[in-house]
Amino acid sequence: MxxxxxxxxxxxxxxxxxxxxxxxxxxxxxxxxxxxxxxxxxxxxxxxxxxxxxxxxxxxxxxxxxxxxxxxxxxxxxxxxxxxxxxxxxxxxxxxxxxxxxxxxxxxxxxxxxxxxxxxxxxxxxxxxxxxxxxxxxxxxxxxxxxxxxxxxxxxxxxxxxxxxxxxxxxxxxxxxxxxxxxxxxxxxxxxxxxxxxxxxxxxxxxxxxxxxxxxxxxxxxxxxxxxxxxxxxxxxxxxxxxxxxxxxxxxxxxxxxxxxxxxxxxxxFYGRTFTLASAEGHMPGADHIGRGIAGPYSREPGVLGYNELCELFQREQWTTGWEAVQQVPFAYKDRQWLGYExxxxxxxxxxxxxxxxxxxxxxxxxxxxxxxxxxxxxxxxxxxxxxxxxxxxxxxxxxxxxVQPAATPRSRVGVEDYCHDTDGYVRDSHNCSKFYYCSAGSTFQFACPTGLSFDYNTNSCNYVDLVKC
Missing domain, CATH: 3.20.20.80 (Glycosidases)
Known part of the structure; x- marks a missing residue:
């Protein structure tokens, strides 16, 4: 390791x-x-x-x-x-x-x-x-x-x-x-x-x-x-x-x-397009339709379903799915609703x-x-x-x-300090919010954020000063 x-x-x-x-x-x-x-x-x-x-x-x-x-x-x-x-x-x-x-x-x-x-x-x-x-x-x-x-x-x-x-x-x-x-x-x-x-x-x-x-x-x-x-x-x-x-x-x-x-x-x-079929019997690509199909609960636009919306829909309802082998894309239908998607x-x-x-x-x-x-x-x-x-x-x-991303370039390796005690992980300097330390197995590694940035405990990375509670 x-x-x-x-x-x-x-x-x-x-x-x-x-x-x-x-x-x-x-x-x-x-x-x-x-x-x-x-x-x-x-x-x-x-x-x-x-x-x-x-x-x-x-x-x-x-x-x-x-x-x-x-x-x-x-x-x-x-x-x-x-x-x-x-x-x-x-x-x-x-x-x-x-x-x-x-x-x-x-x-x-x-x-x-x-x-x-x-x-x-x-x-x-x-x-x-x-x-x-x-x-x-x-x-x-x-x-x-x-x-x-x-x-x-x-x-x-x-x-x-x-x-x-x-x-x-x-x-x-x-x-x-x-x-x-x-x-x-x-x-x-x-x-x-x-x-x-x-x-x-x-x-x-x-x-x-x-x-x-x-x-x-x-x-x-x-x-x-x-x-x-x-x-x-x-x-x-x-x-x-x-x-x-x-x-x-x-x-x-x-x-x-x-x-x-x-x-x-x-x-x-990352979305599909929906249609309302002219007839529930015609459900293959090329079938007649009368206009846009259902909207998604999040995007709320008739005729459009995001992948997150359609995959949740498939979990809730029984849709029939198909694969258009020549065009190499999927489609699905339920009653008179038809969907071509990715x-x-x-x-x-x-x-x-x-x-x-x-x-x-x-x-x-x-x-x-x-x-x-x-x-x-x-x-x-x-x-x-x-x-x-x-x-x-x-x-x-x-x-x-x-x-595992470092929040800043390490400046130097220092000995065990009071910042770490028995803690592993990130600790911010108590006197300078742009300075912080990584504590690991009894050693302390010192870091400094770029100018104008402070260490943010919420993200364990450097962030704009006005977004950090210091």
């Missing part, structure tokens, strides 16, 4: 090592903190060792080019706010290899304001300046641009979104580079859509990470029931457009169009696909939809852990558990 000092040296080496070859980029929809009961998901529910990058979703954009804080009370600590962003970035104090990104945009933000800003040099400059200042102030490692989608949705006459998007990324890249910030983007997936929005070889020059949203390929907007993110085309996909609506077609298009595979991340959904088997296949095609890794939408409590009879975060097992050969990128 390693001694504690040997373990510390090994952990320090991990922190200083190069970033893992594969990424696991995890979005958190921050509004999930308002969900009821067991669906409530806050920063304290995030395991910072299961993702290489955590993405805070979302901030908005003003027509002026200013950043828009959508939920100031939640996001900021000003005026008695909850300081969620501060807590989010404090997760890096537990896992020194973790990167955090700020996402701006999203589906609800629309496209109009992005189009207006991207079309105006002064507004672009203002946005870049505001982004850099916000990242610096709050301790993020980069920006994730979620414009959904250039040249589509709220398209403005006279604005060349496709070209302006390139200029926007180029100027963001120039503004972020001096600080070493990451620039990523969430992008549309299927060829008939992505070809409108993106000059793929050119945007790839400016992006560090390209998160391809290879989900919502099917849903209640279709004429018949189909699965959210099939790996391959199915028997019912007879038209050219339909044959583009699967993960394999999406990734092949992006690669053939010039995206570097090491920058391309396969986006996977499980550990289908996500393992998608992670293996990413490995086989030498992609940069997997992007996840989103953390709060995994079984983060482990309520369905197994481990917590079963979807995320199984993705990690494929990409890294273990259930997290570093192979280290939260319990």
């Amino acid at each position: 390693w001694s504690y000092i040997a373990l510390l040296f090994a952990l320090t080496a991990v922190a200083e090592a190069t970033e893992p070859a594969k990424h696991v980029v995890c979005y958190q929809g921050t509004w999930s903190v308002y969900r009821p009961k067991e669906g409530k998901f806050g920063v304290e529910d995030i395991d910072p060792f299961l993702c290489t990058h955590l993405v805070y979703a979302f901030l908005g954009i003003q027509e002026s080019g200013d950043l828009r804080v959508i939920d100031p009370y939640l996001d900021l600590e000003d005026n008695g706010g909850l300081g969620n962003i501060q807590k989010f970035n404090a997760l890096k104090l537990k896992n020194p290899t973790l990167k955090t990104l700020l996402a701006v945009g999203g589906w609800n933000e629309g496209s109009k304001r992005f189009s207006i800003v991207a079309n105006d040099p002064e507004k672009r400059s203002r946005f870049v300046e505001q982004v850099v200042q916000f990242l610096q102030r709050h301790g993020f490692d980069g920006l994730d641009l979620d414009w959904e989608y250039p040249g589509q949705r709220h398209n403005l006459t006279g604005n060349n979104d496709r070209e302006n998007y390139i200029t926007f990324l180029k100027e963001l890249r120039a503004g972020l580079n001096p600080f070493g910030y990451i620039l990523s983007a969430a992008v549309g997936s299927a060829e008939f859509s992505a070809s409108i929005s993106y000059d793929i070889p050119t945007i790839s020059q400016y992006l560090d990470i390209i998160n391809v949203m290879a989900y919502d390929l099917h849903g209640p907007w279709d004429e018949s029931v189909a699965i959210n993110a099939p790996l391959y085309a199915g028997a019912n996909d007879t038209t050219e457009r339909a044959q583009q609506l699967n993960v394999d077609a999406v990734i092949r298009y992006w690669l053939d169009a010039g995206a570097p595979p090491e920058k391309l991340l396969l986006g996977v959904p 499980n550990t088997n289908s996500l393992v296949l998608k992670a293996q696909y990413a490995m086989e095609h030498k992609l940069g890794g997997i992007m996840i939408w989103s953390l709060e939809s995994d079984d983060f409590h482990g309520s369905c009879g197994g481990e917590s975060y079963p979807l995320l852990r199984n993705i990690n097992r494929v990409l890294f050969g273990r259930d997290n990128p570093t192979g280290l558990a939260a319990e």
Whole structure:
């Protein structure tokens, strides 16, 4: 068994090592903190060792080019706010290899304001300046641009979104580079859509990470029931457009169009889509439906069930489950309710696909939809852990558990002191809250938090001073 000092040296080496070859980029929809009961998901529910990058979703954009804080009370600590962003970035104090990104945009933000800003040099400059200042102030490692989608949705006459998007990324890249910030983007997936929005070889020059949203390929907007993110085309996909609506077609298009595979991340959904069948007898993919199906008790959106919601539903009710062998995804039905979803088997296949095609890794939408409590009879975060097992050969990128992470770099080894007495574990200095000790087998190891941080007994790690009772 390693001694504690040997373990510390090994952990320090991990922190200083190069970033893992594969990424696991995890979005958190921050509004999930308002969900009821067991669906409530806050920063304290995030395991910072299961993702290489955590993405805070979302901030908005003003027509002026200013950043828009959508939920100031939640996001900021000003005026008695909850300081969620501060807590989010404090997760890096537990896992020194973790990167955090700020996402701006999203589906609800629309496209109009992005189009207006991207079309105006002064507004672009203002946005870049505001982004850099916000990242610096709050301790993020980069920006994730979620414009959904250039040249589509709220398209403005006279604005060349496709070209302006390139200029926007180029100027963001120039503004972020001096600080070493990451620039990523969430992008549309299927060829008939992505070809409108993106000059793929050119945007790839400016992006560090390209998160391809290879989900919502099917849903209640279709004429018949189909699965959210099939790996391959199915028997019912007879038209050219339909044959583009699967993960394999999406990734092949992006690669053939010039995206570097090491920058391309396969986006996977941690949720399924529900339908109400036209008839209880028609329950195979391709059956007729009359619209959206049931909502989940936590997400409360008709037509959508997070994995945590559906796995609990399967425990309470008798659903019939099936496996679409060609498309390699599961489905389920009960009476006139029909669900196409993801499980550990289908996500393992998608992670293996990413490995086989030498992609940069997997992007996840989103953390709060995994079984983060482990309520369905197994481990917590079963979807995320199984993705990690494929990409890294273990259930997290570093192979280290939260319990054994050092809170700071050891300064020196000292003799047995009054701090430890007969105690094992962490003890804070009684005169200096930024100094603490680890007591083990009669020896005392001294640590010091970085400037501006204090040791927090609640997390056994260094934390922002105003979050620590000293």
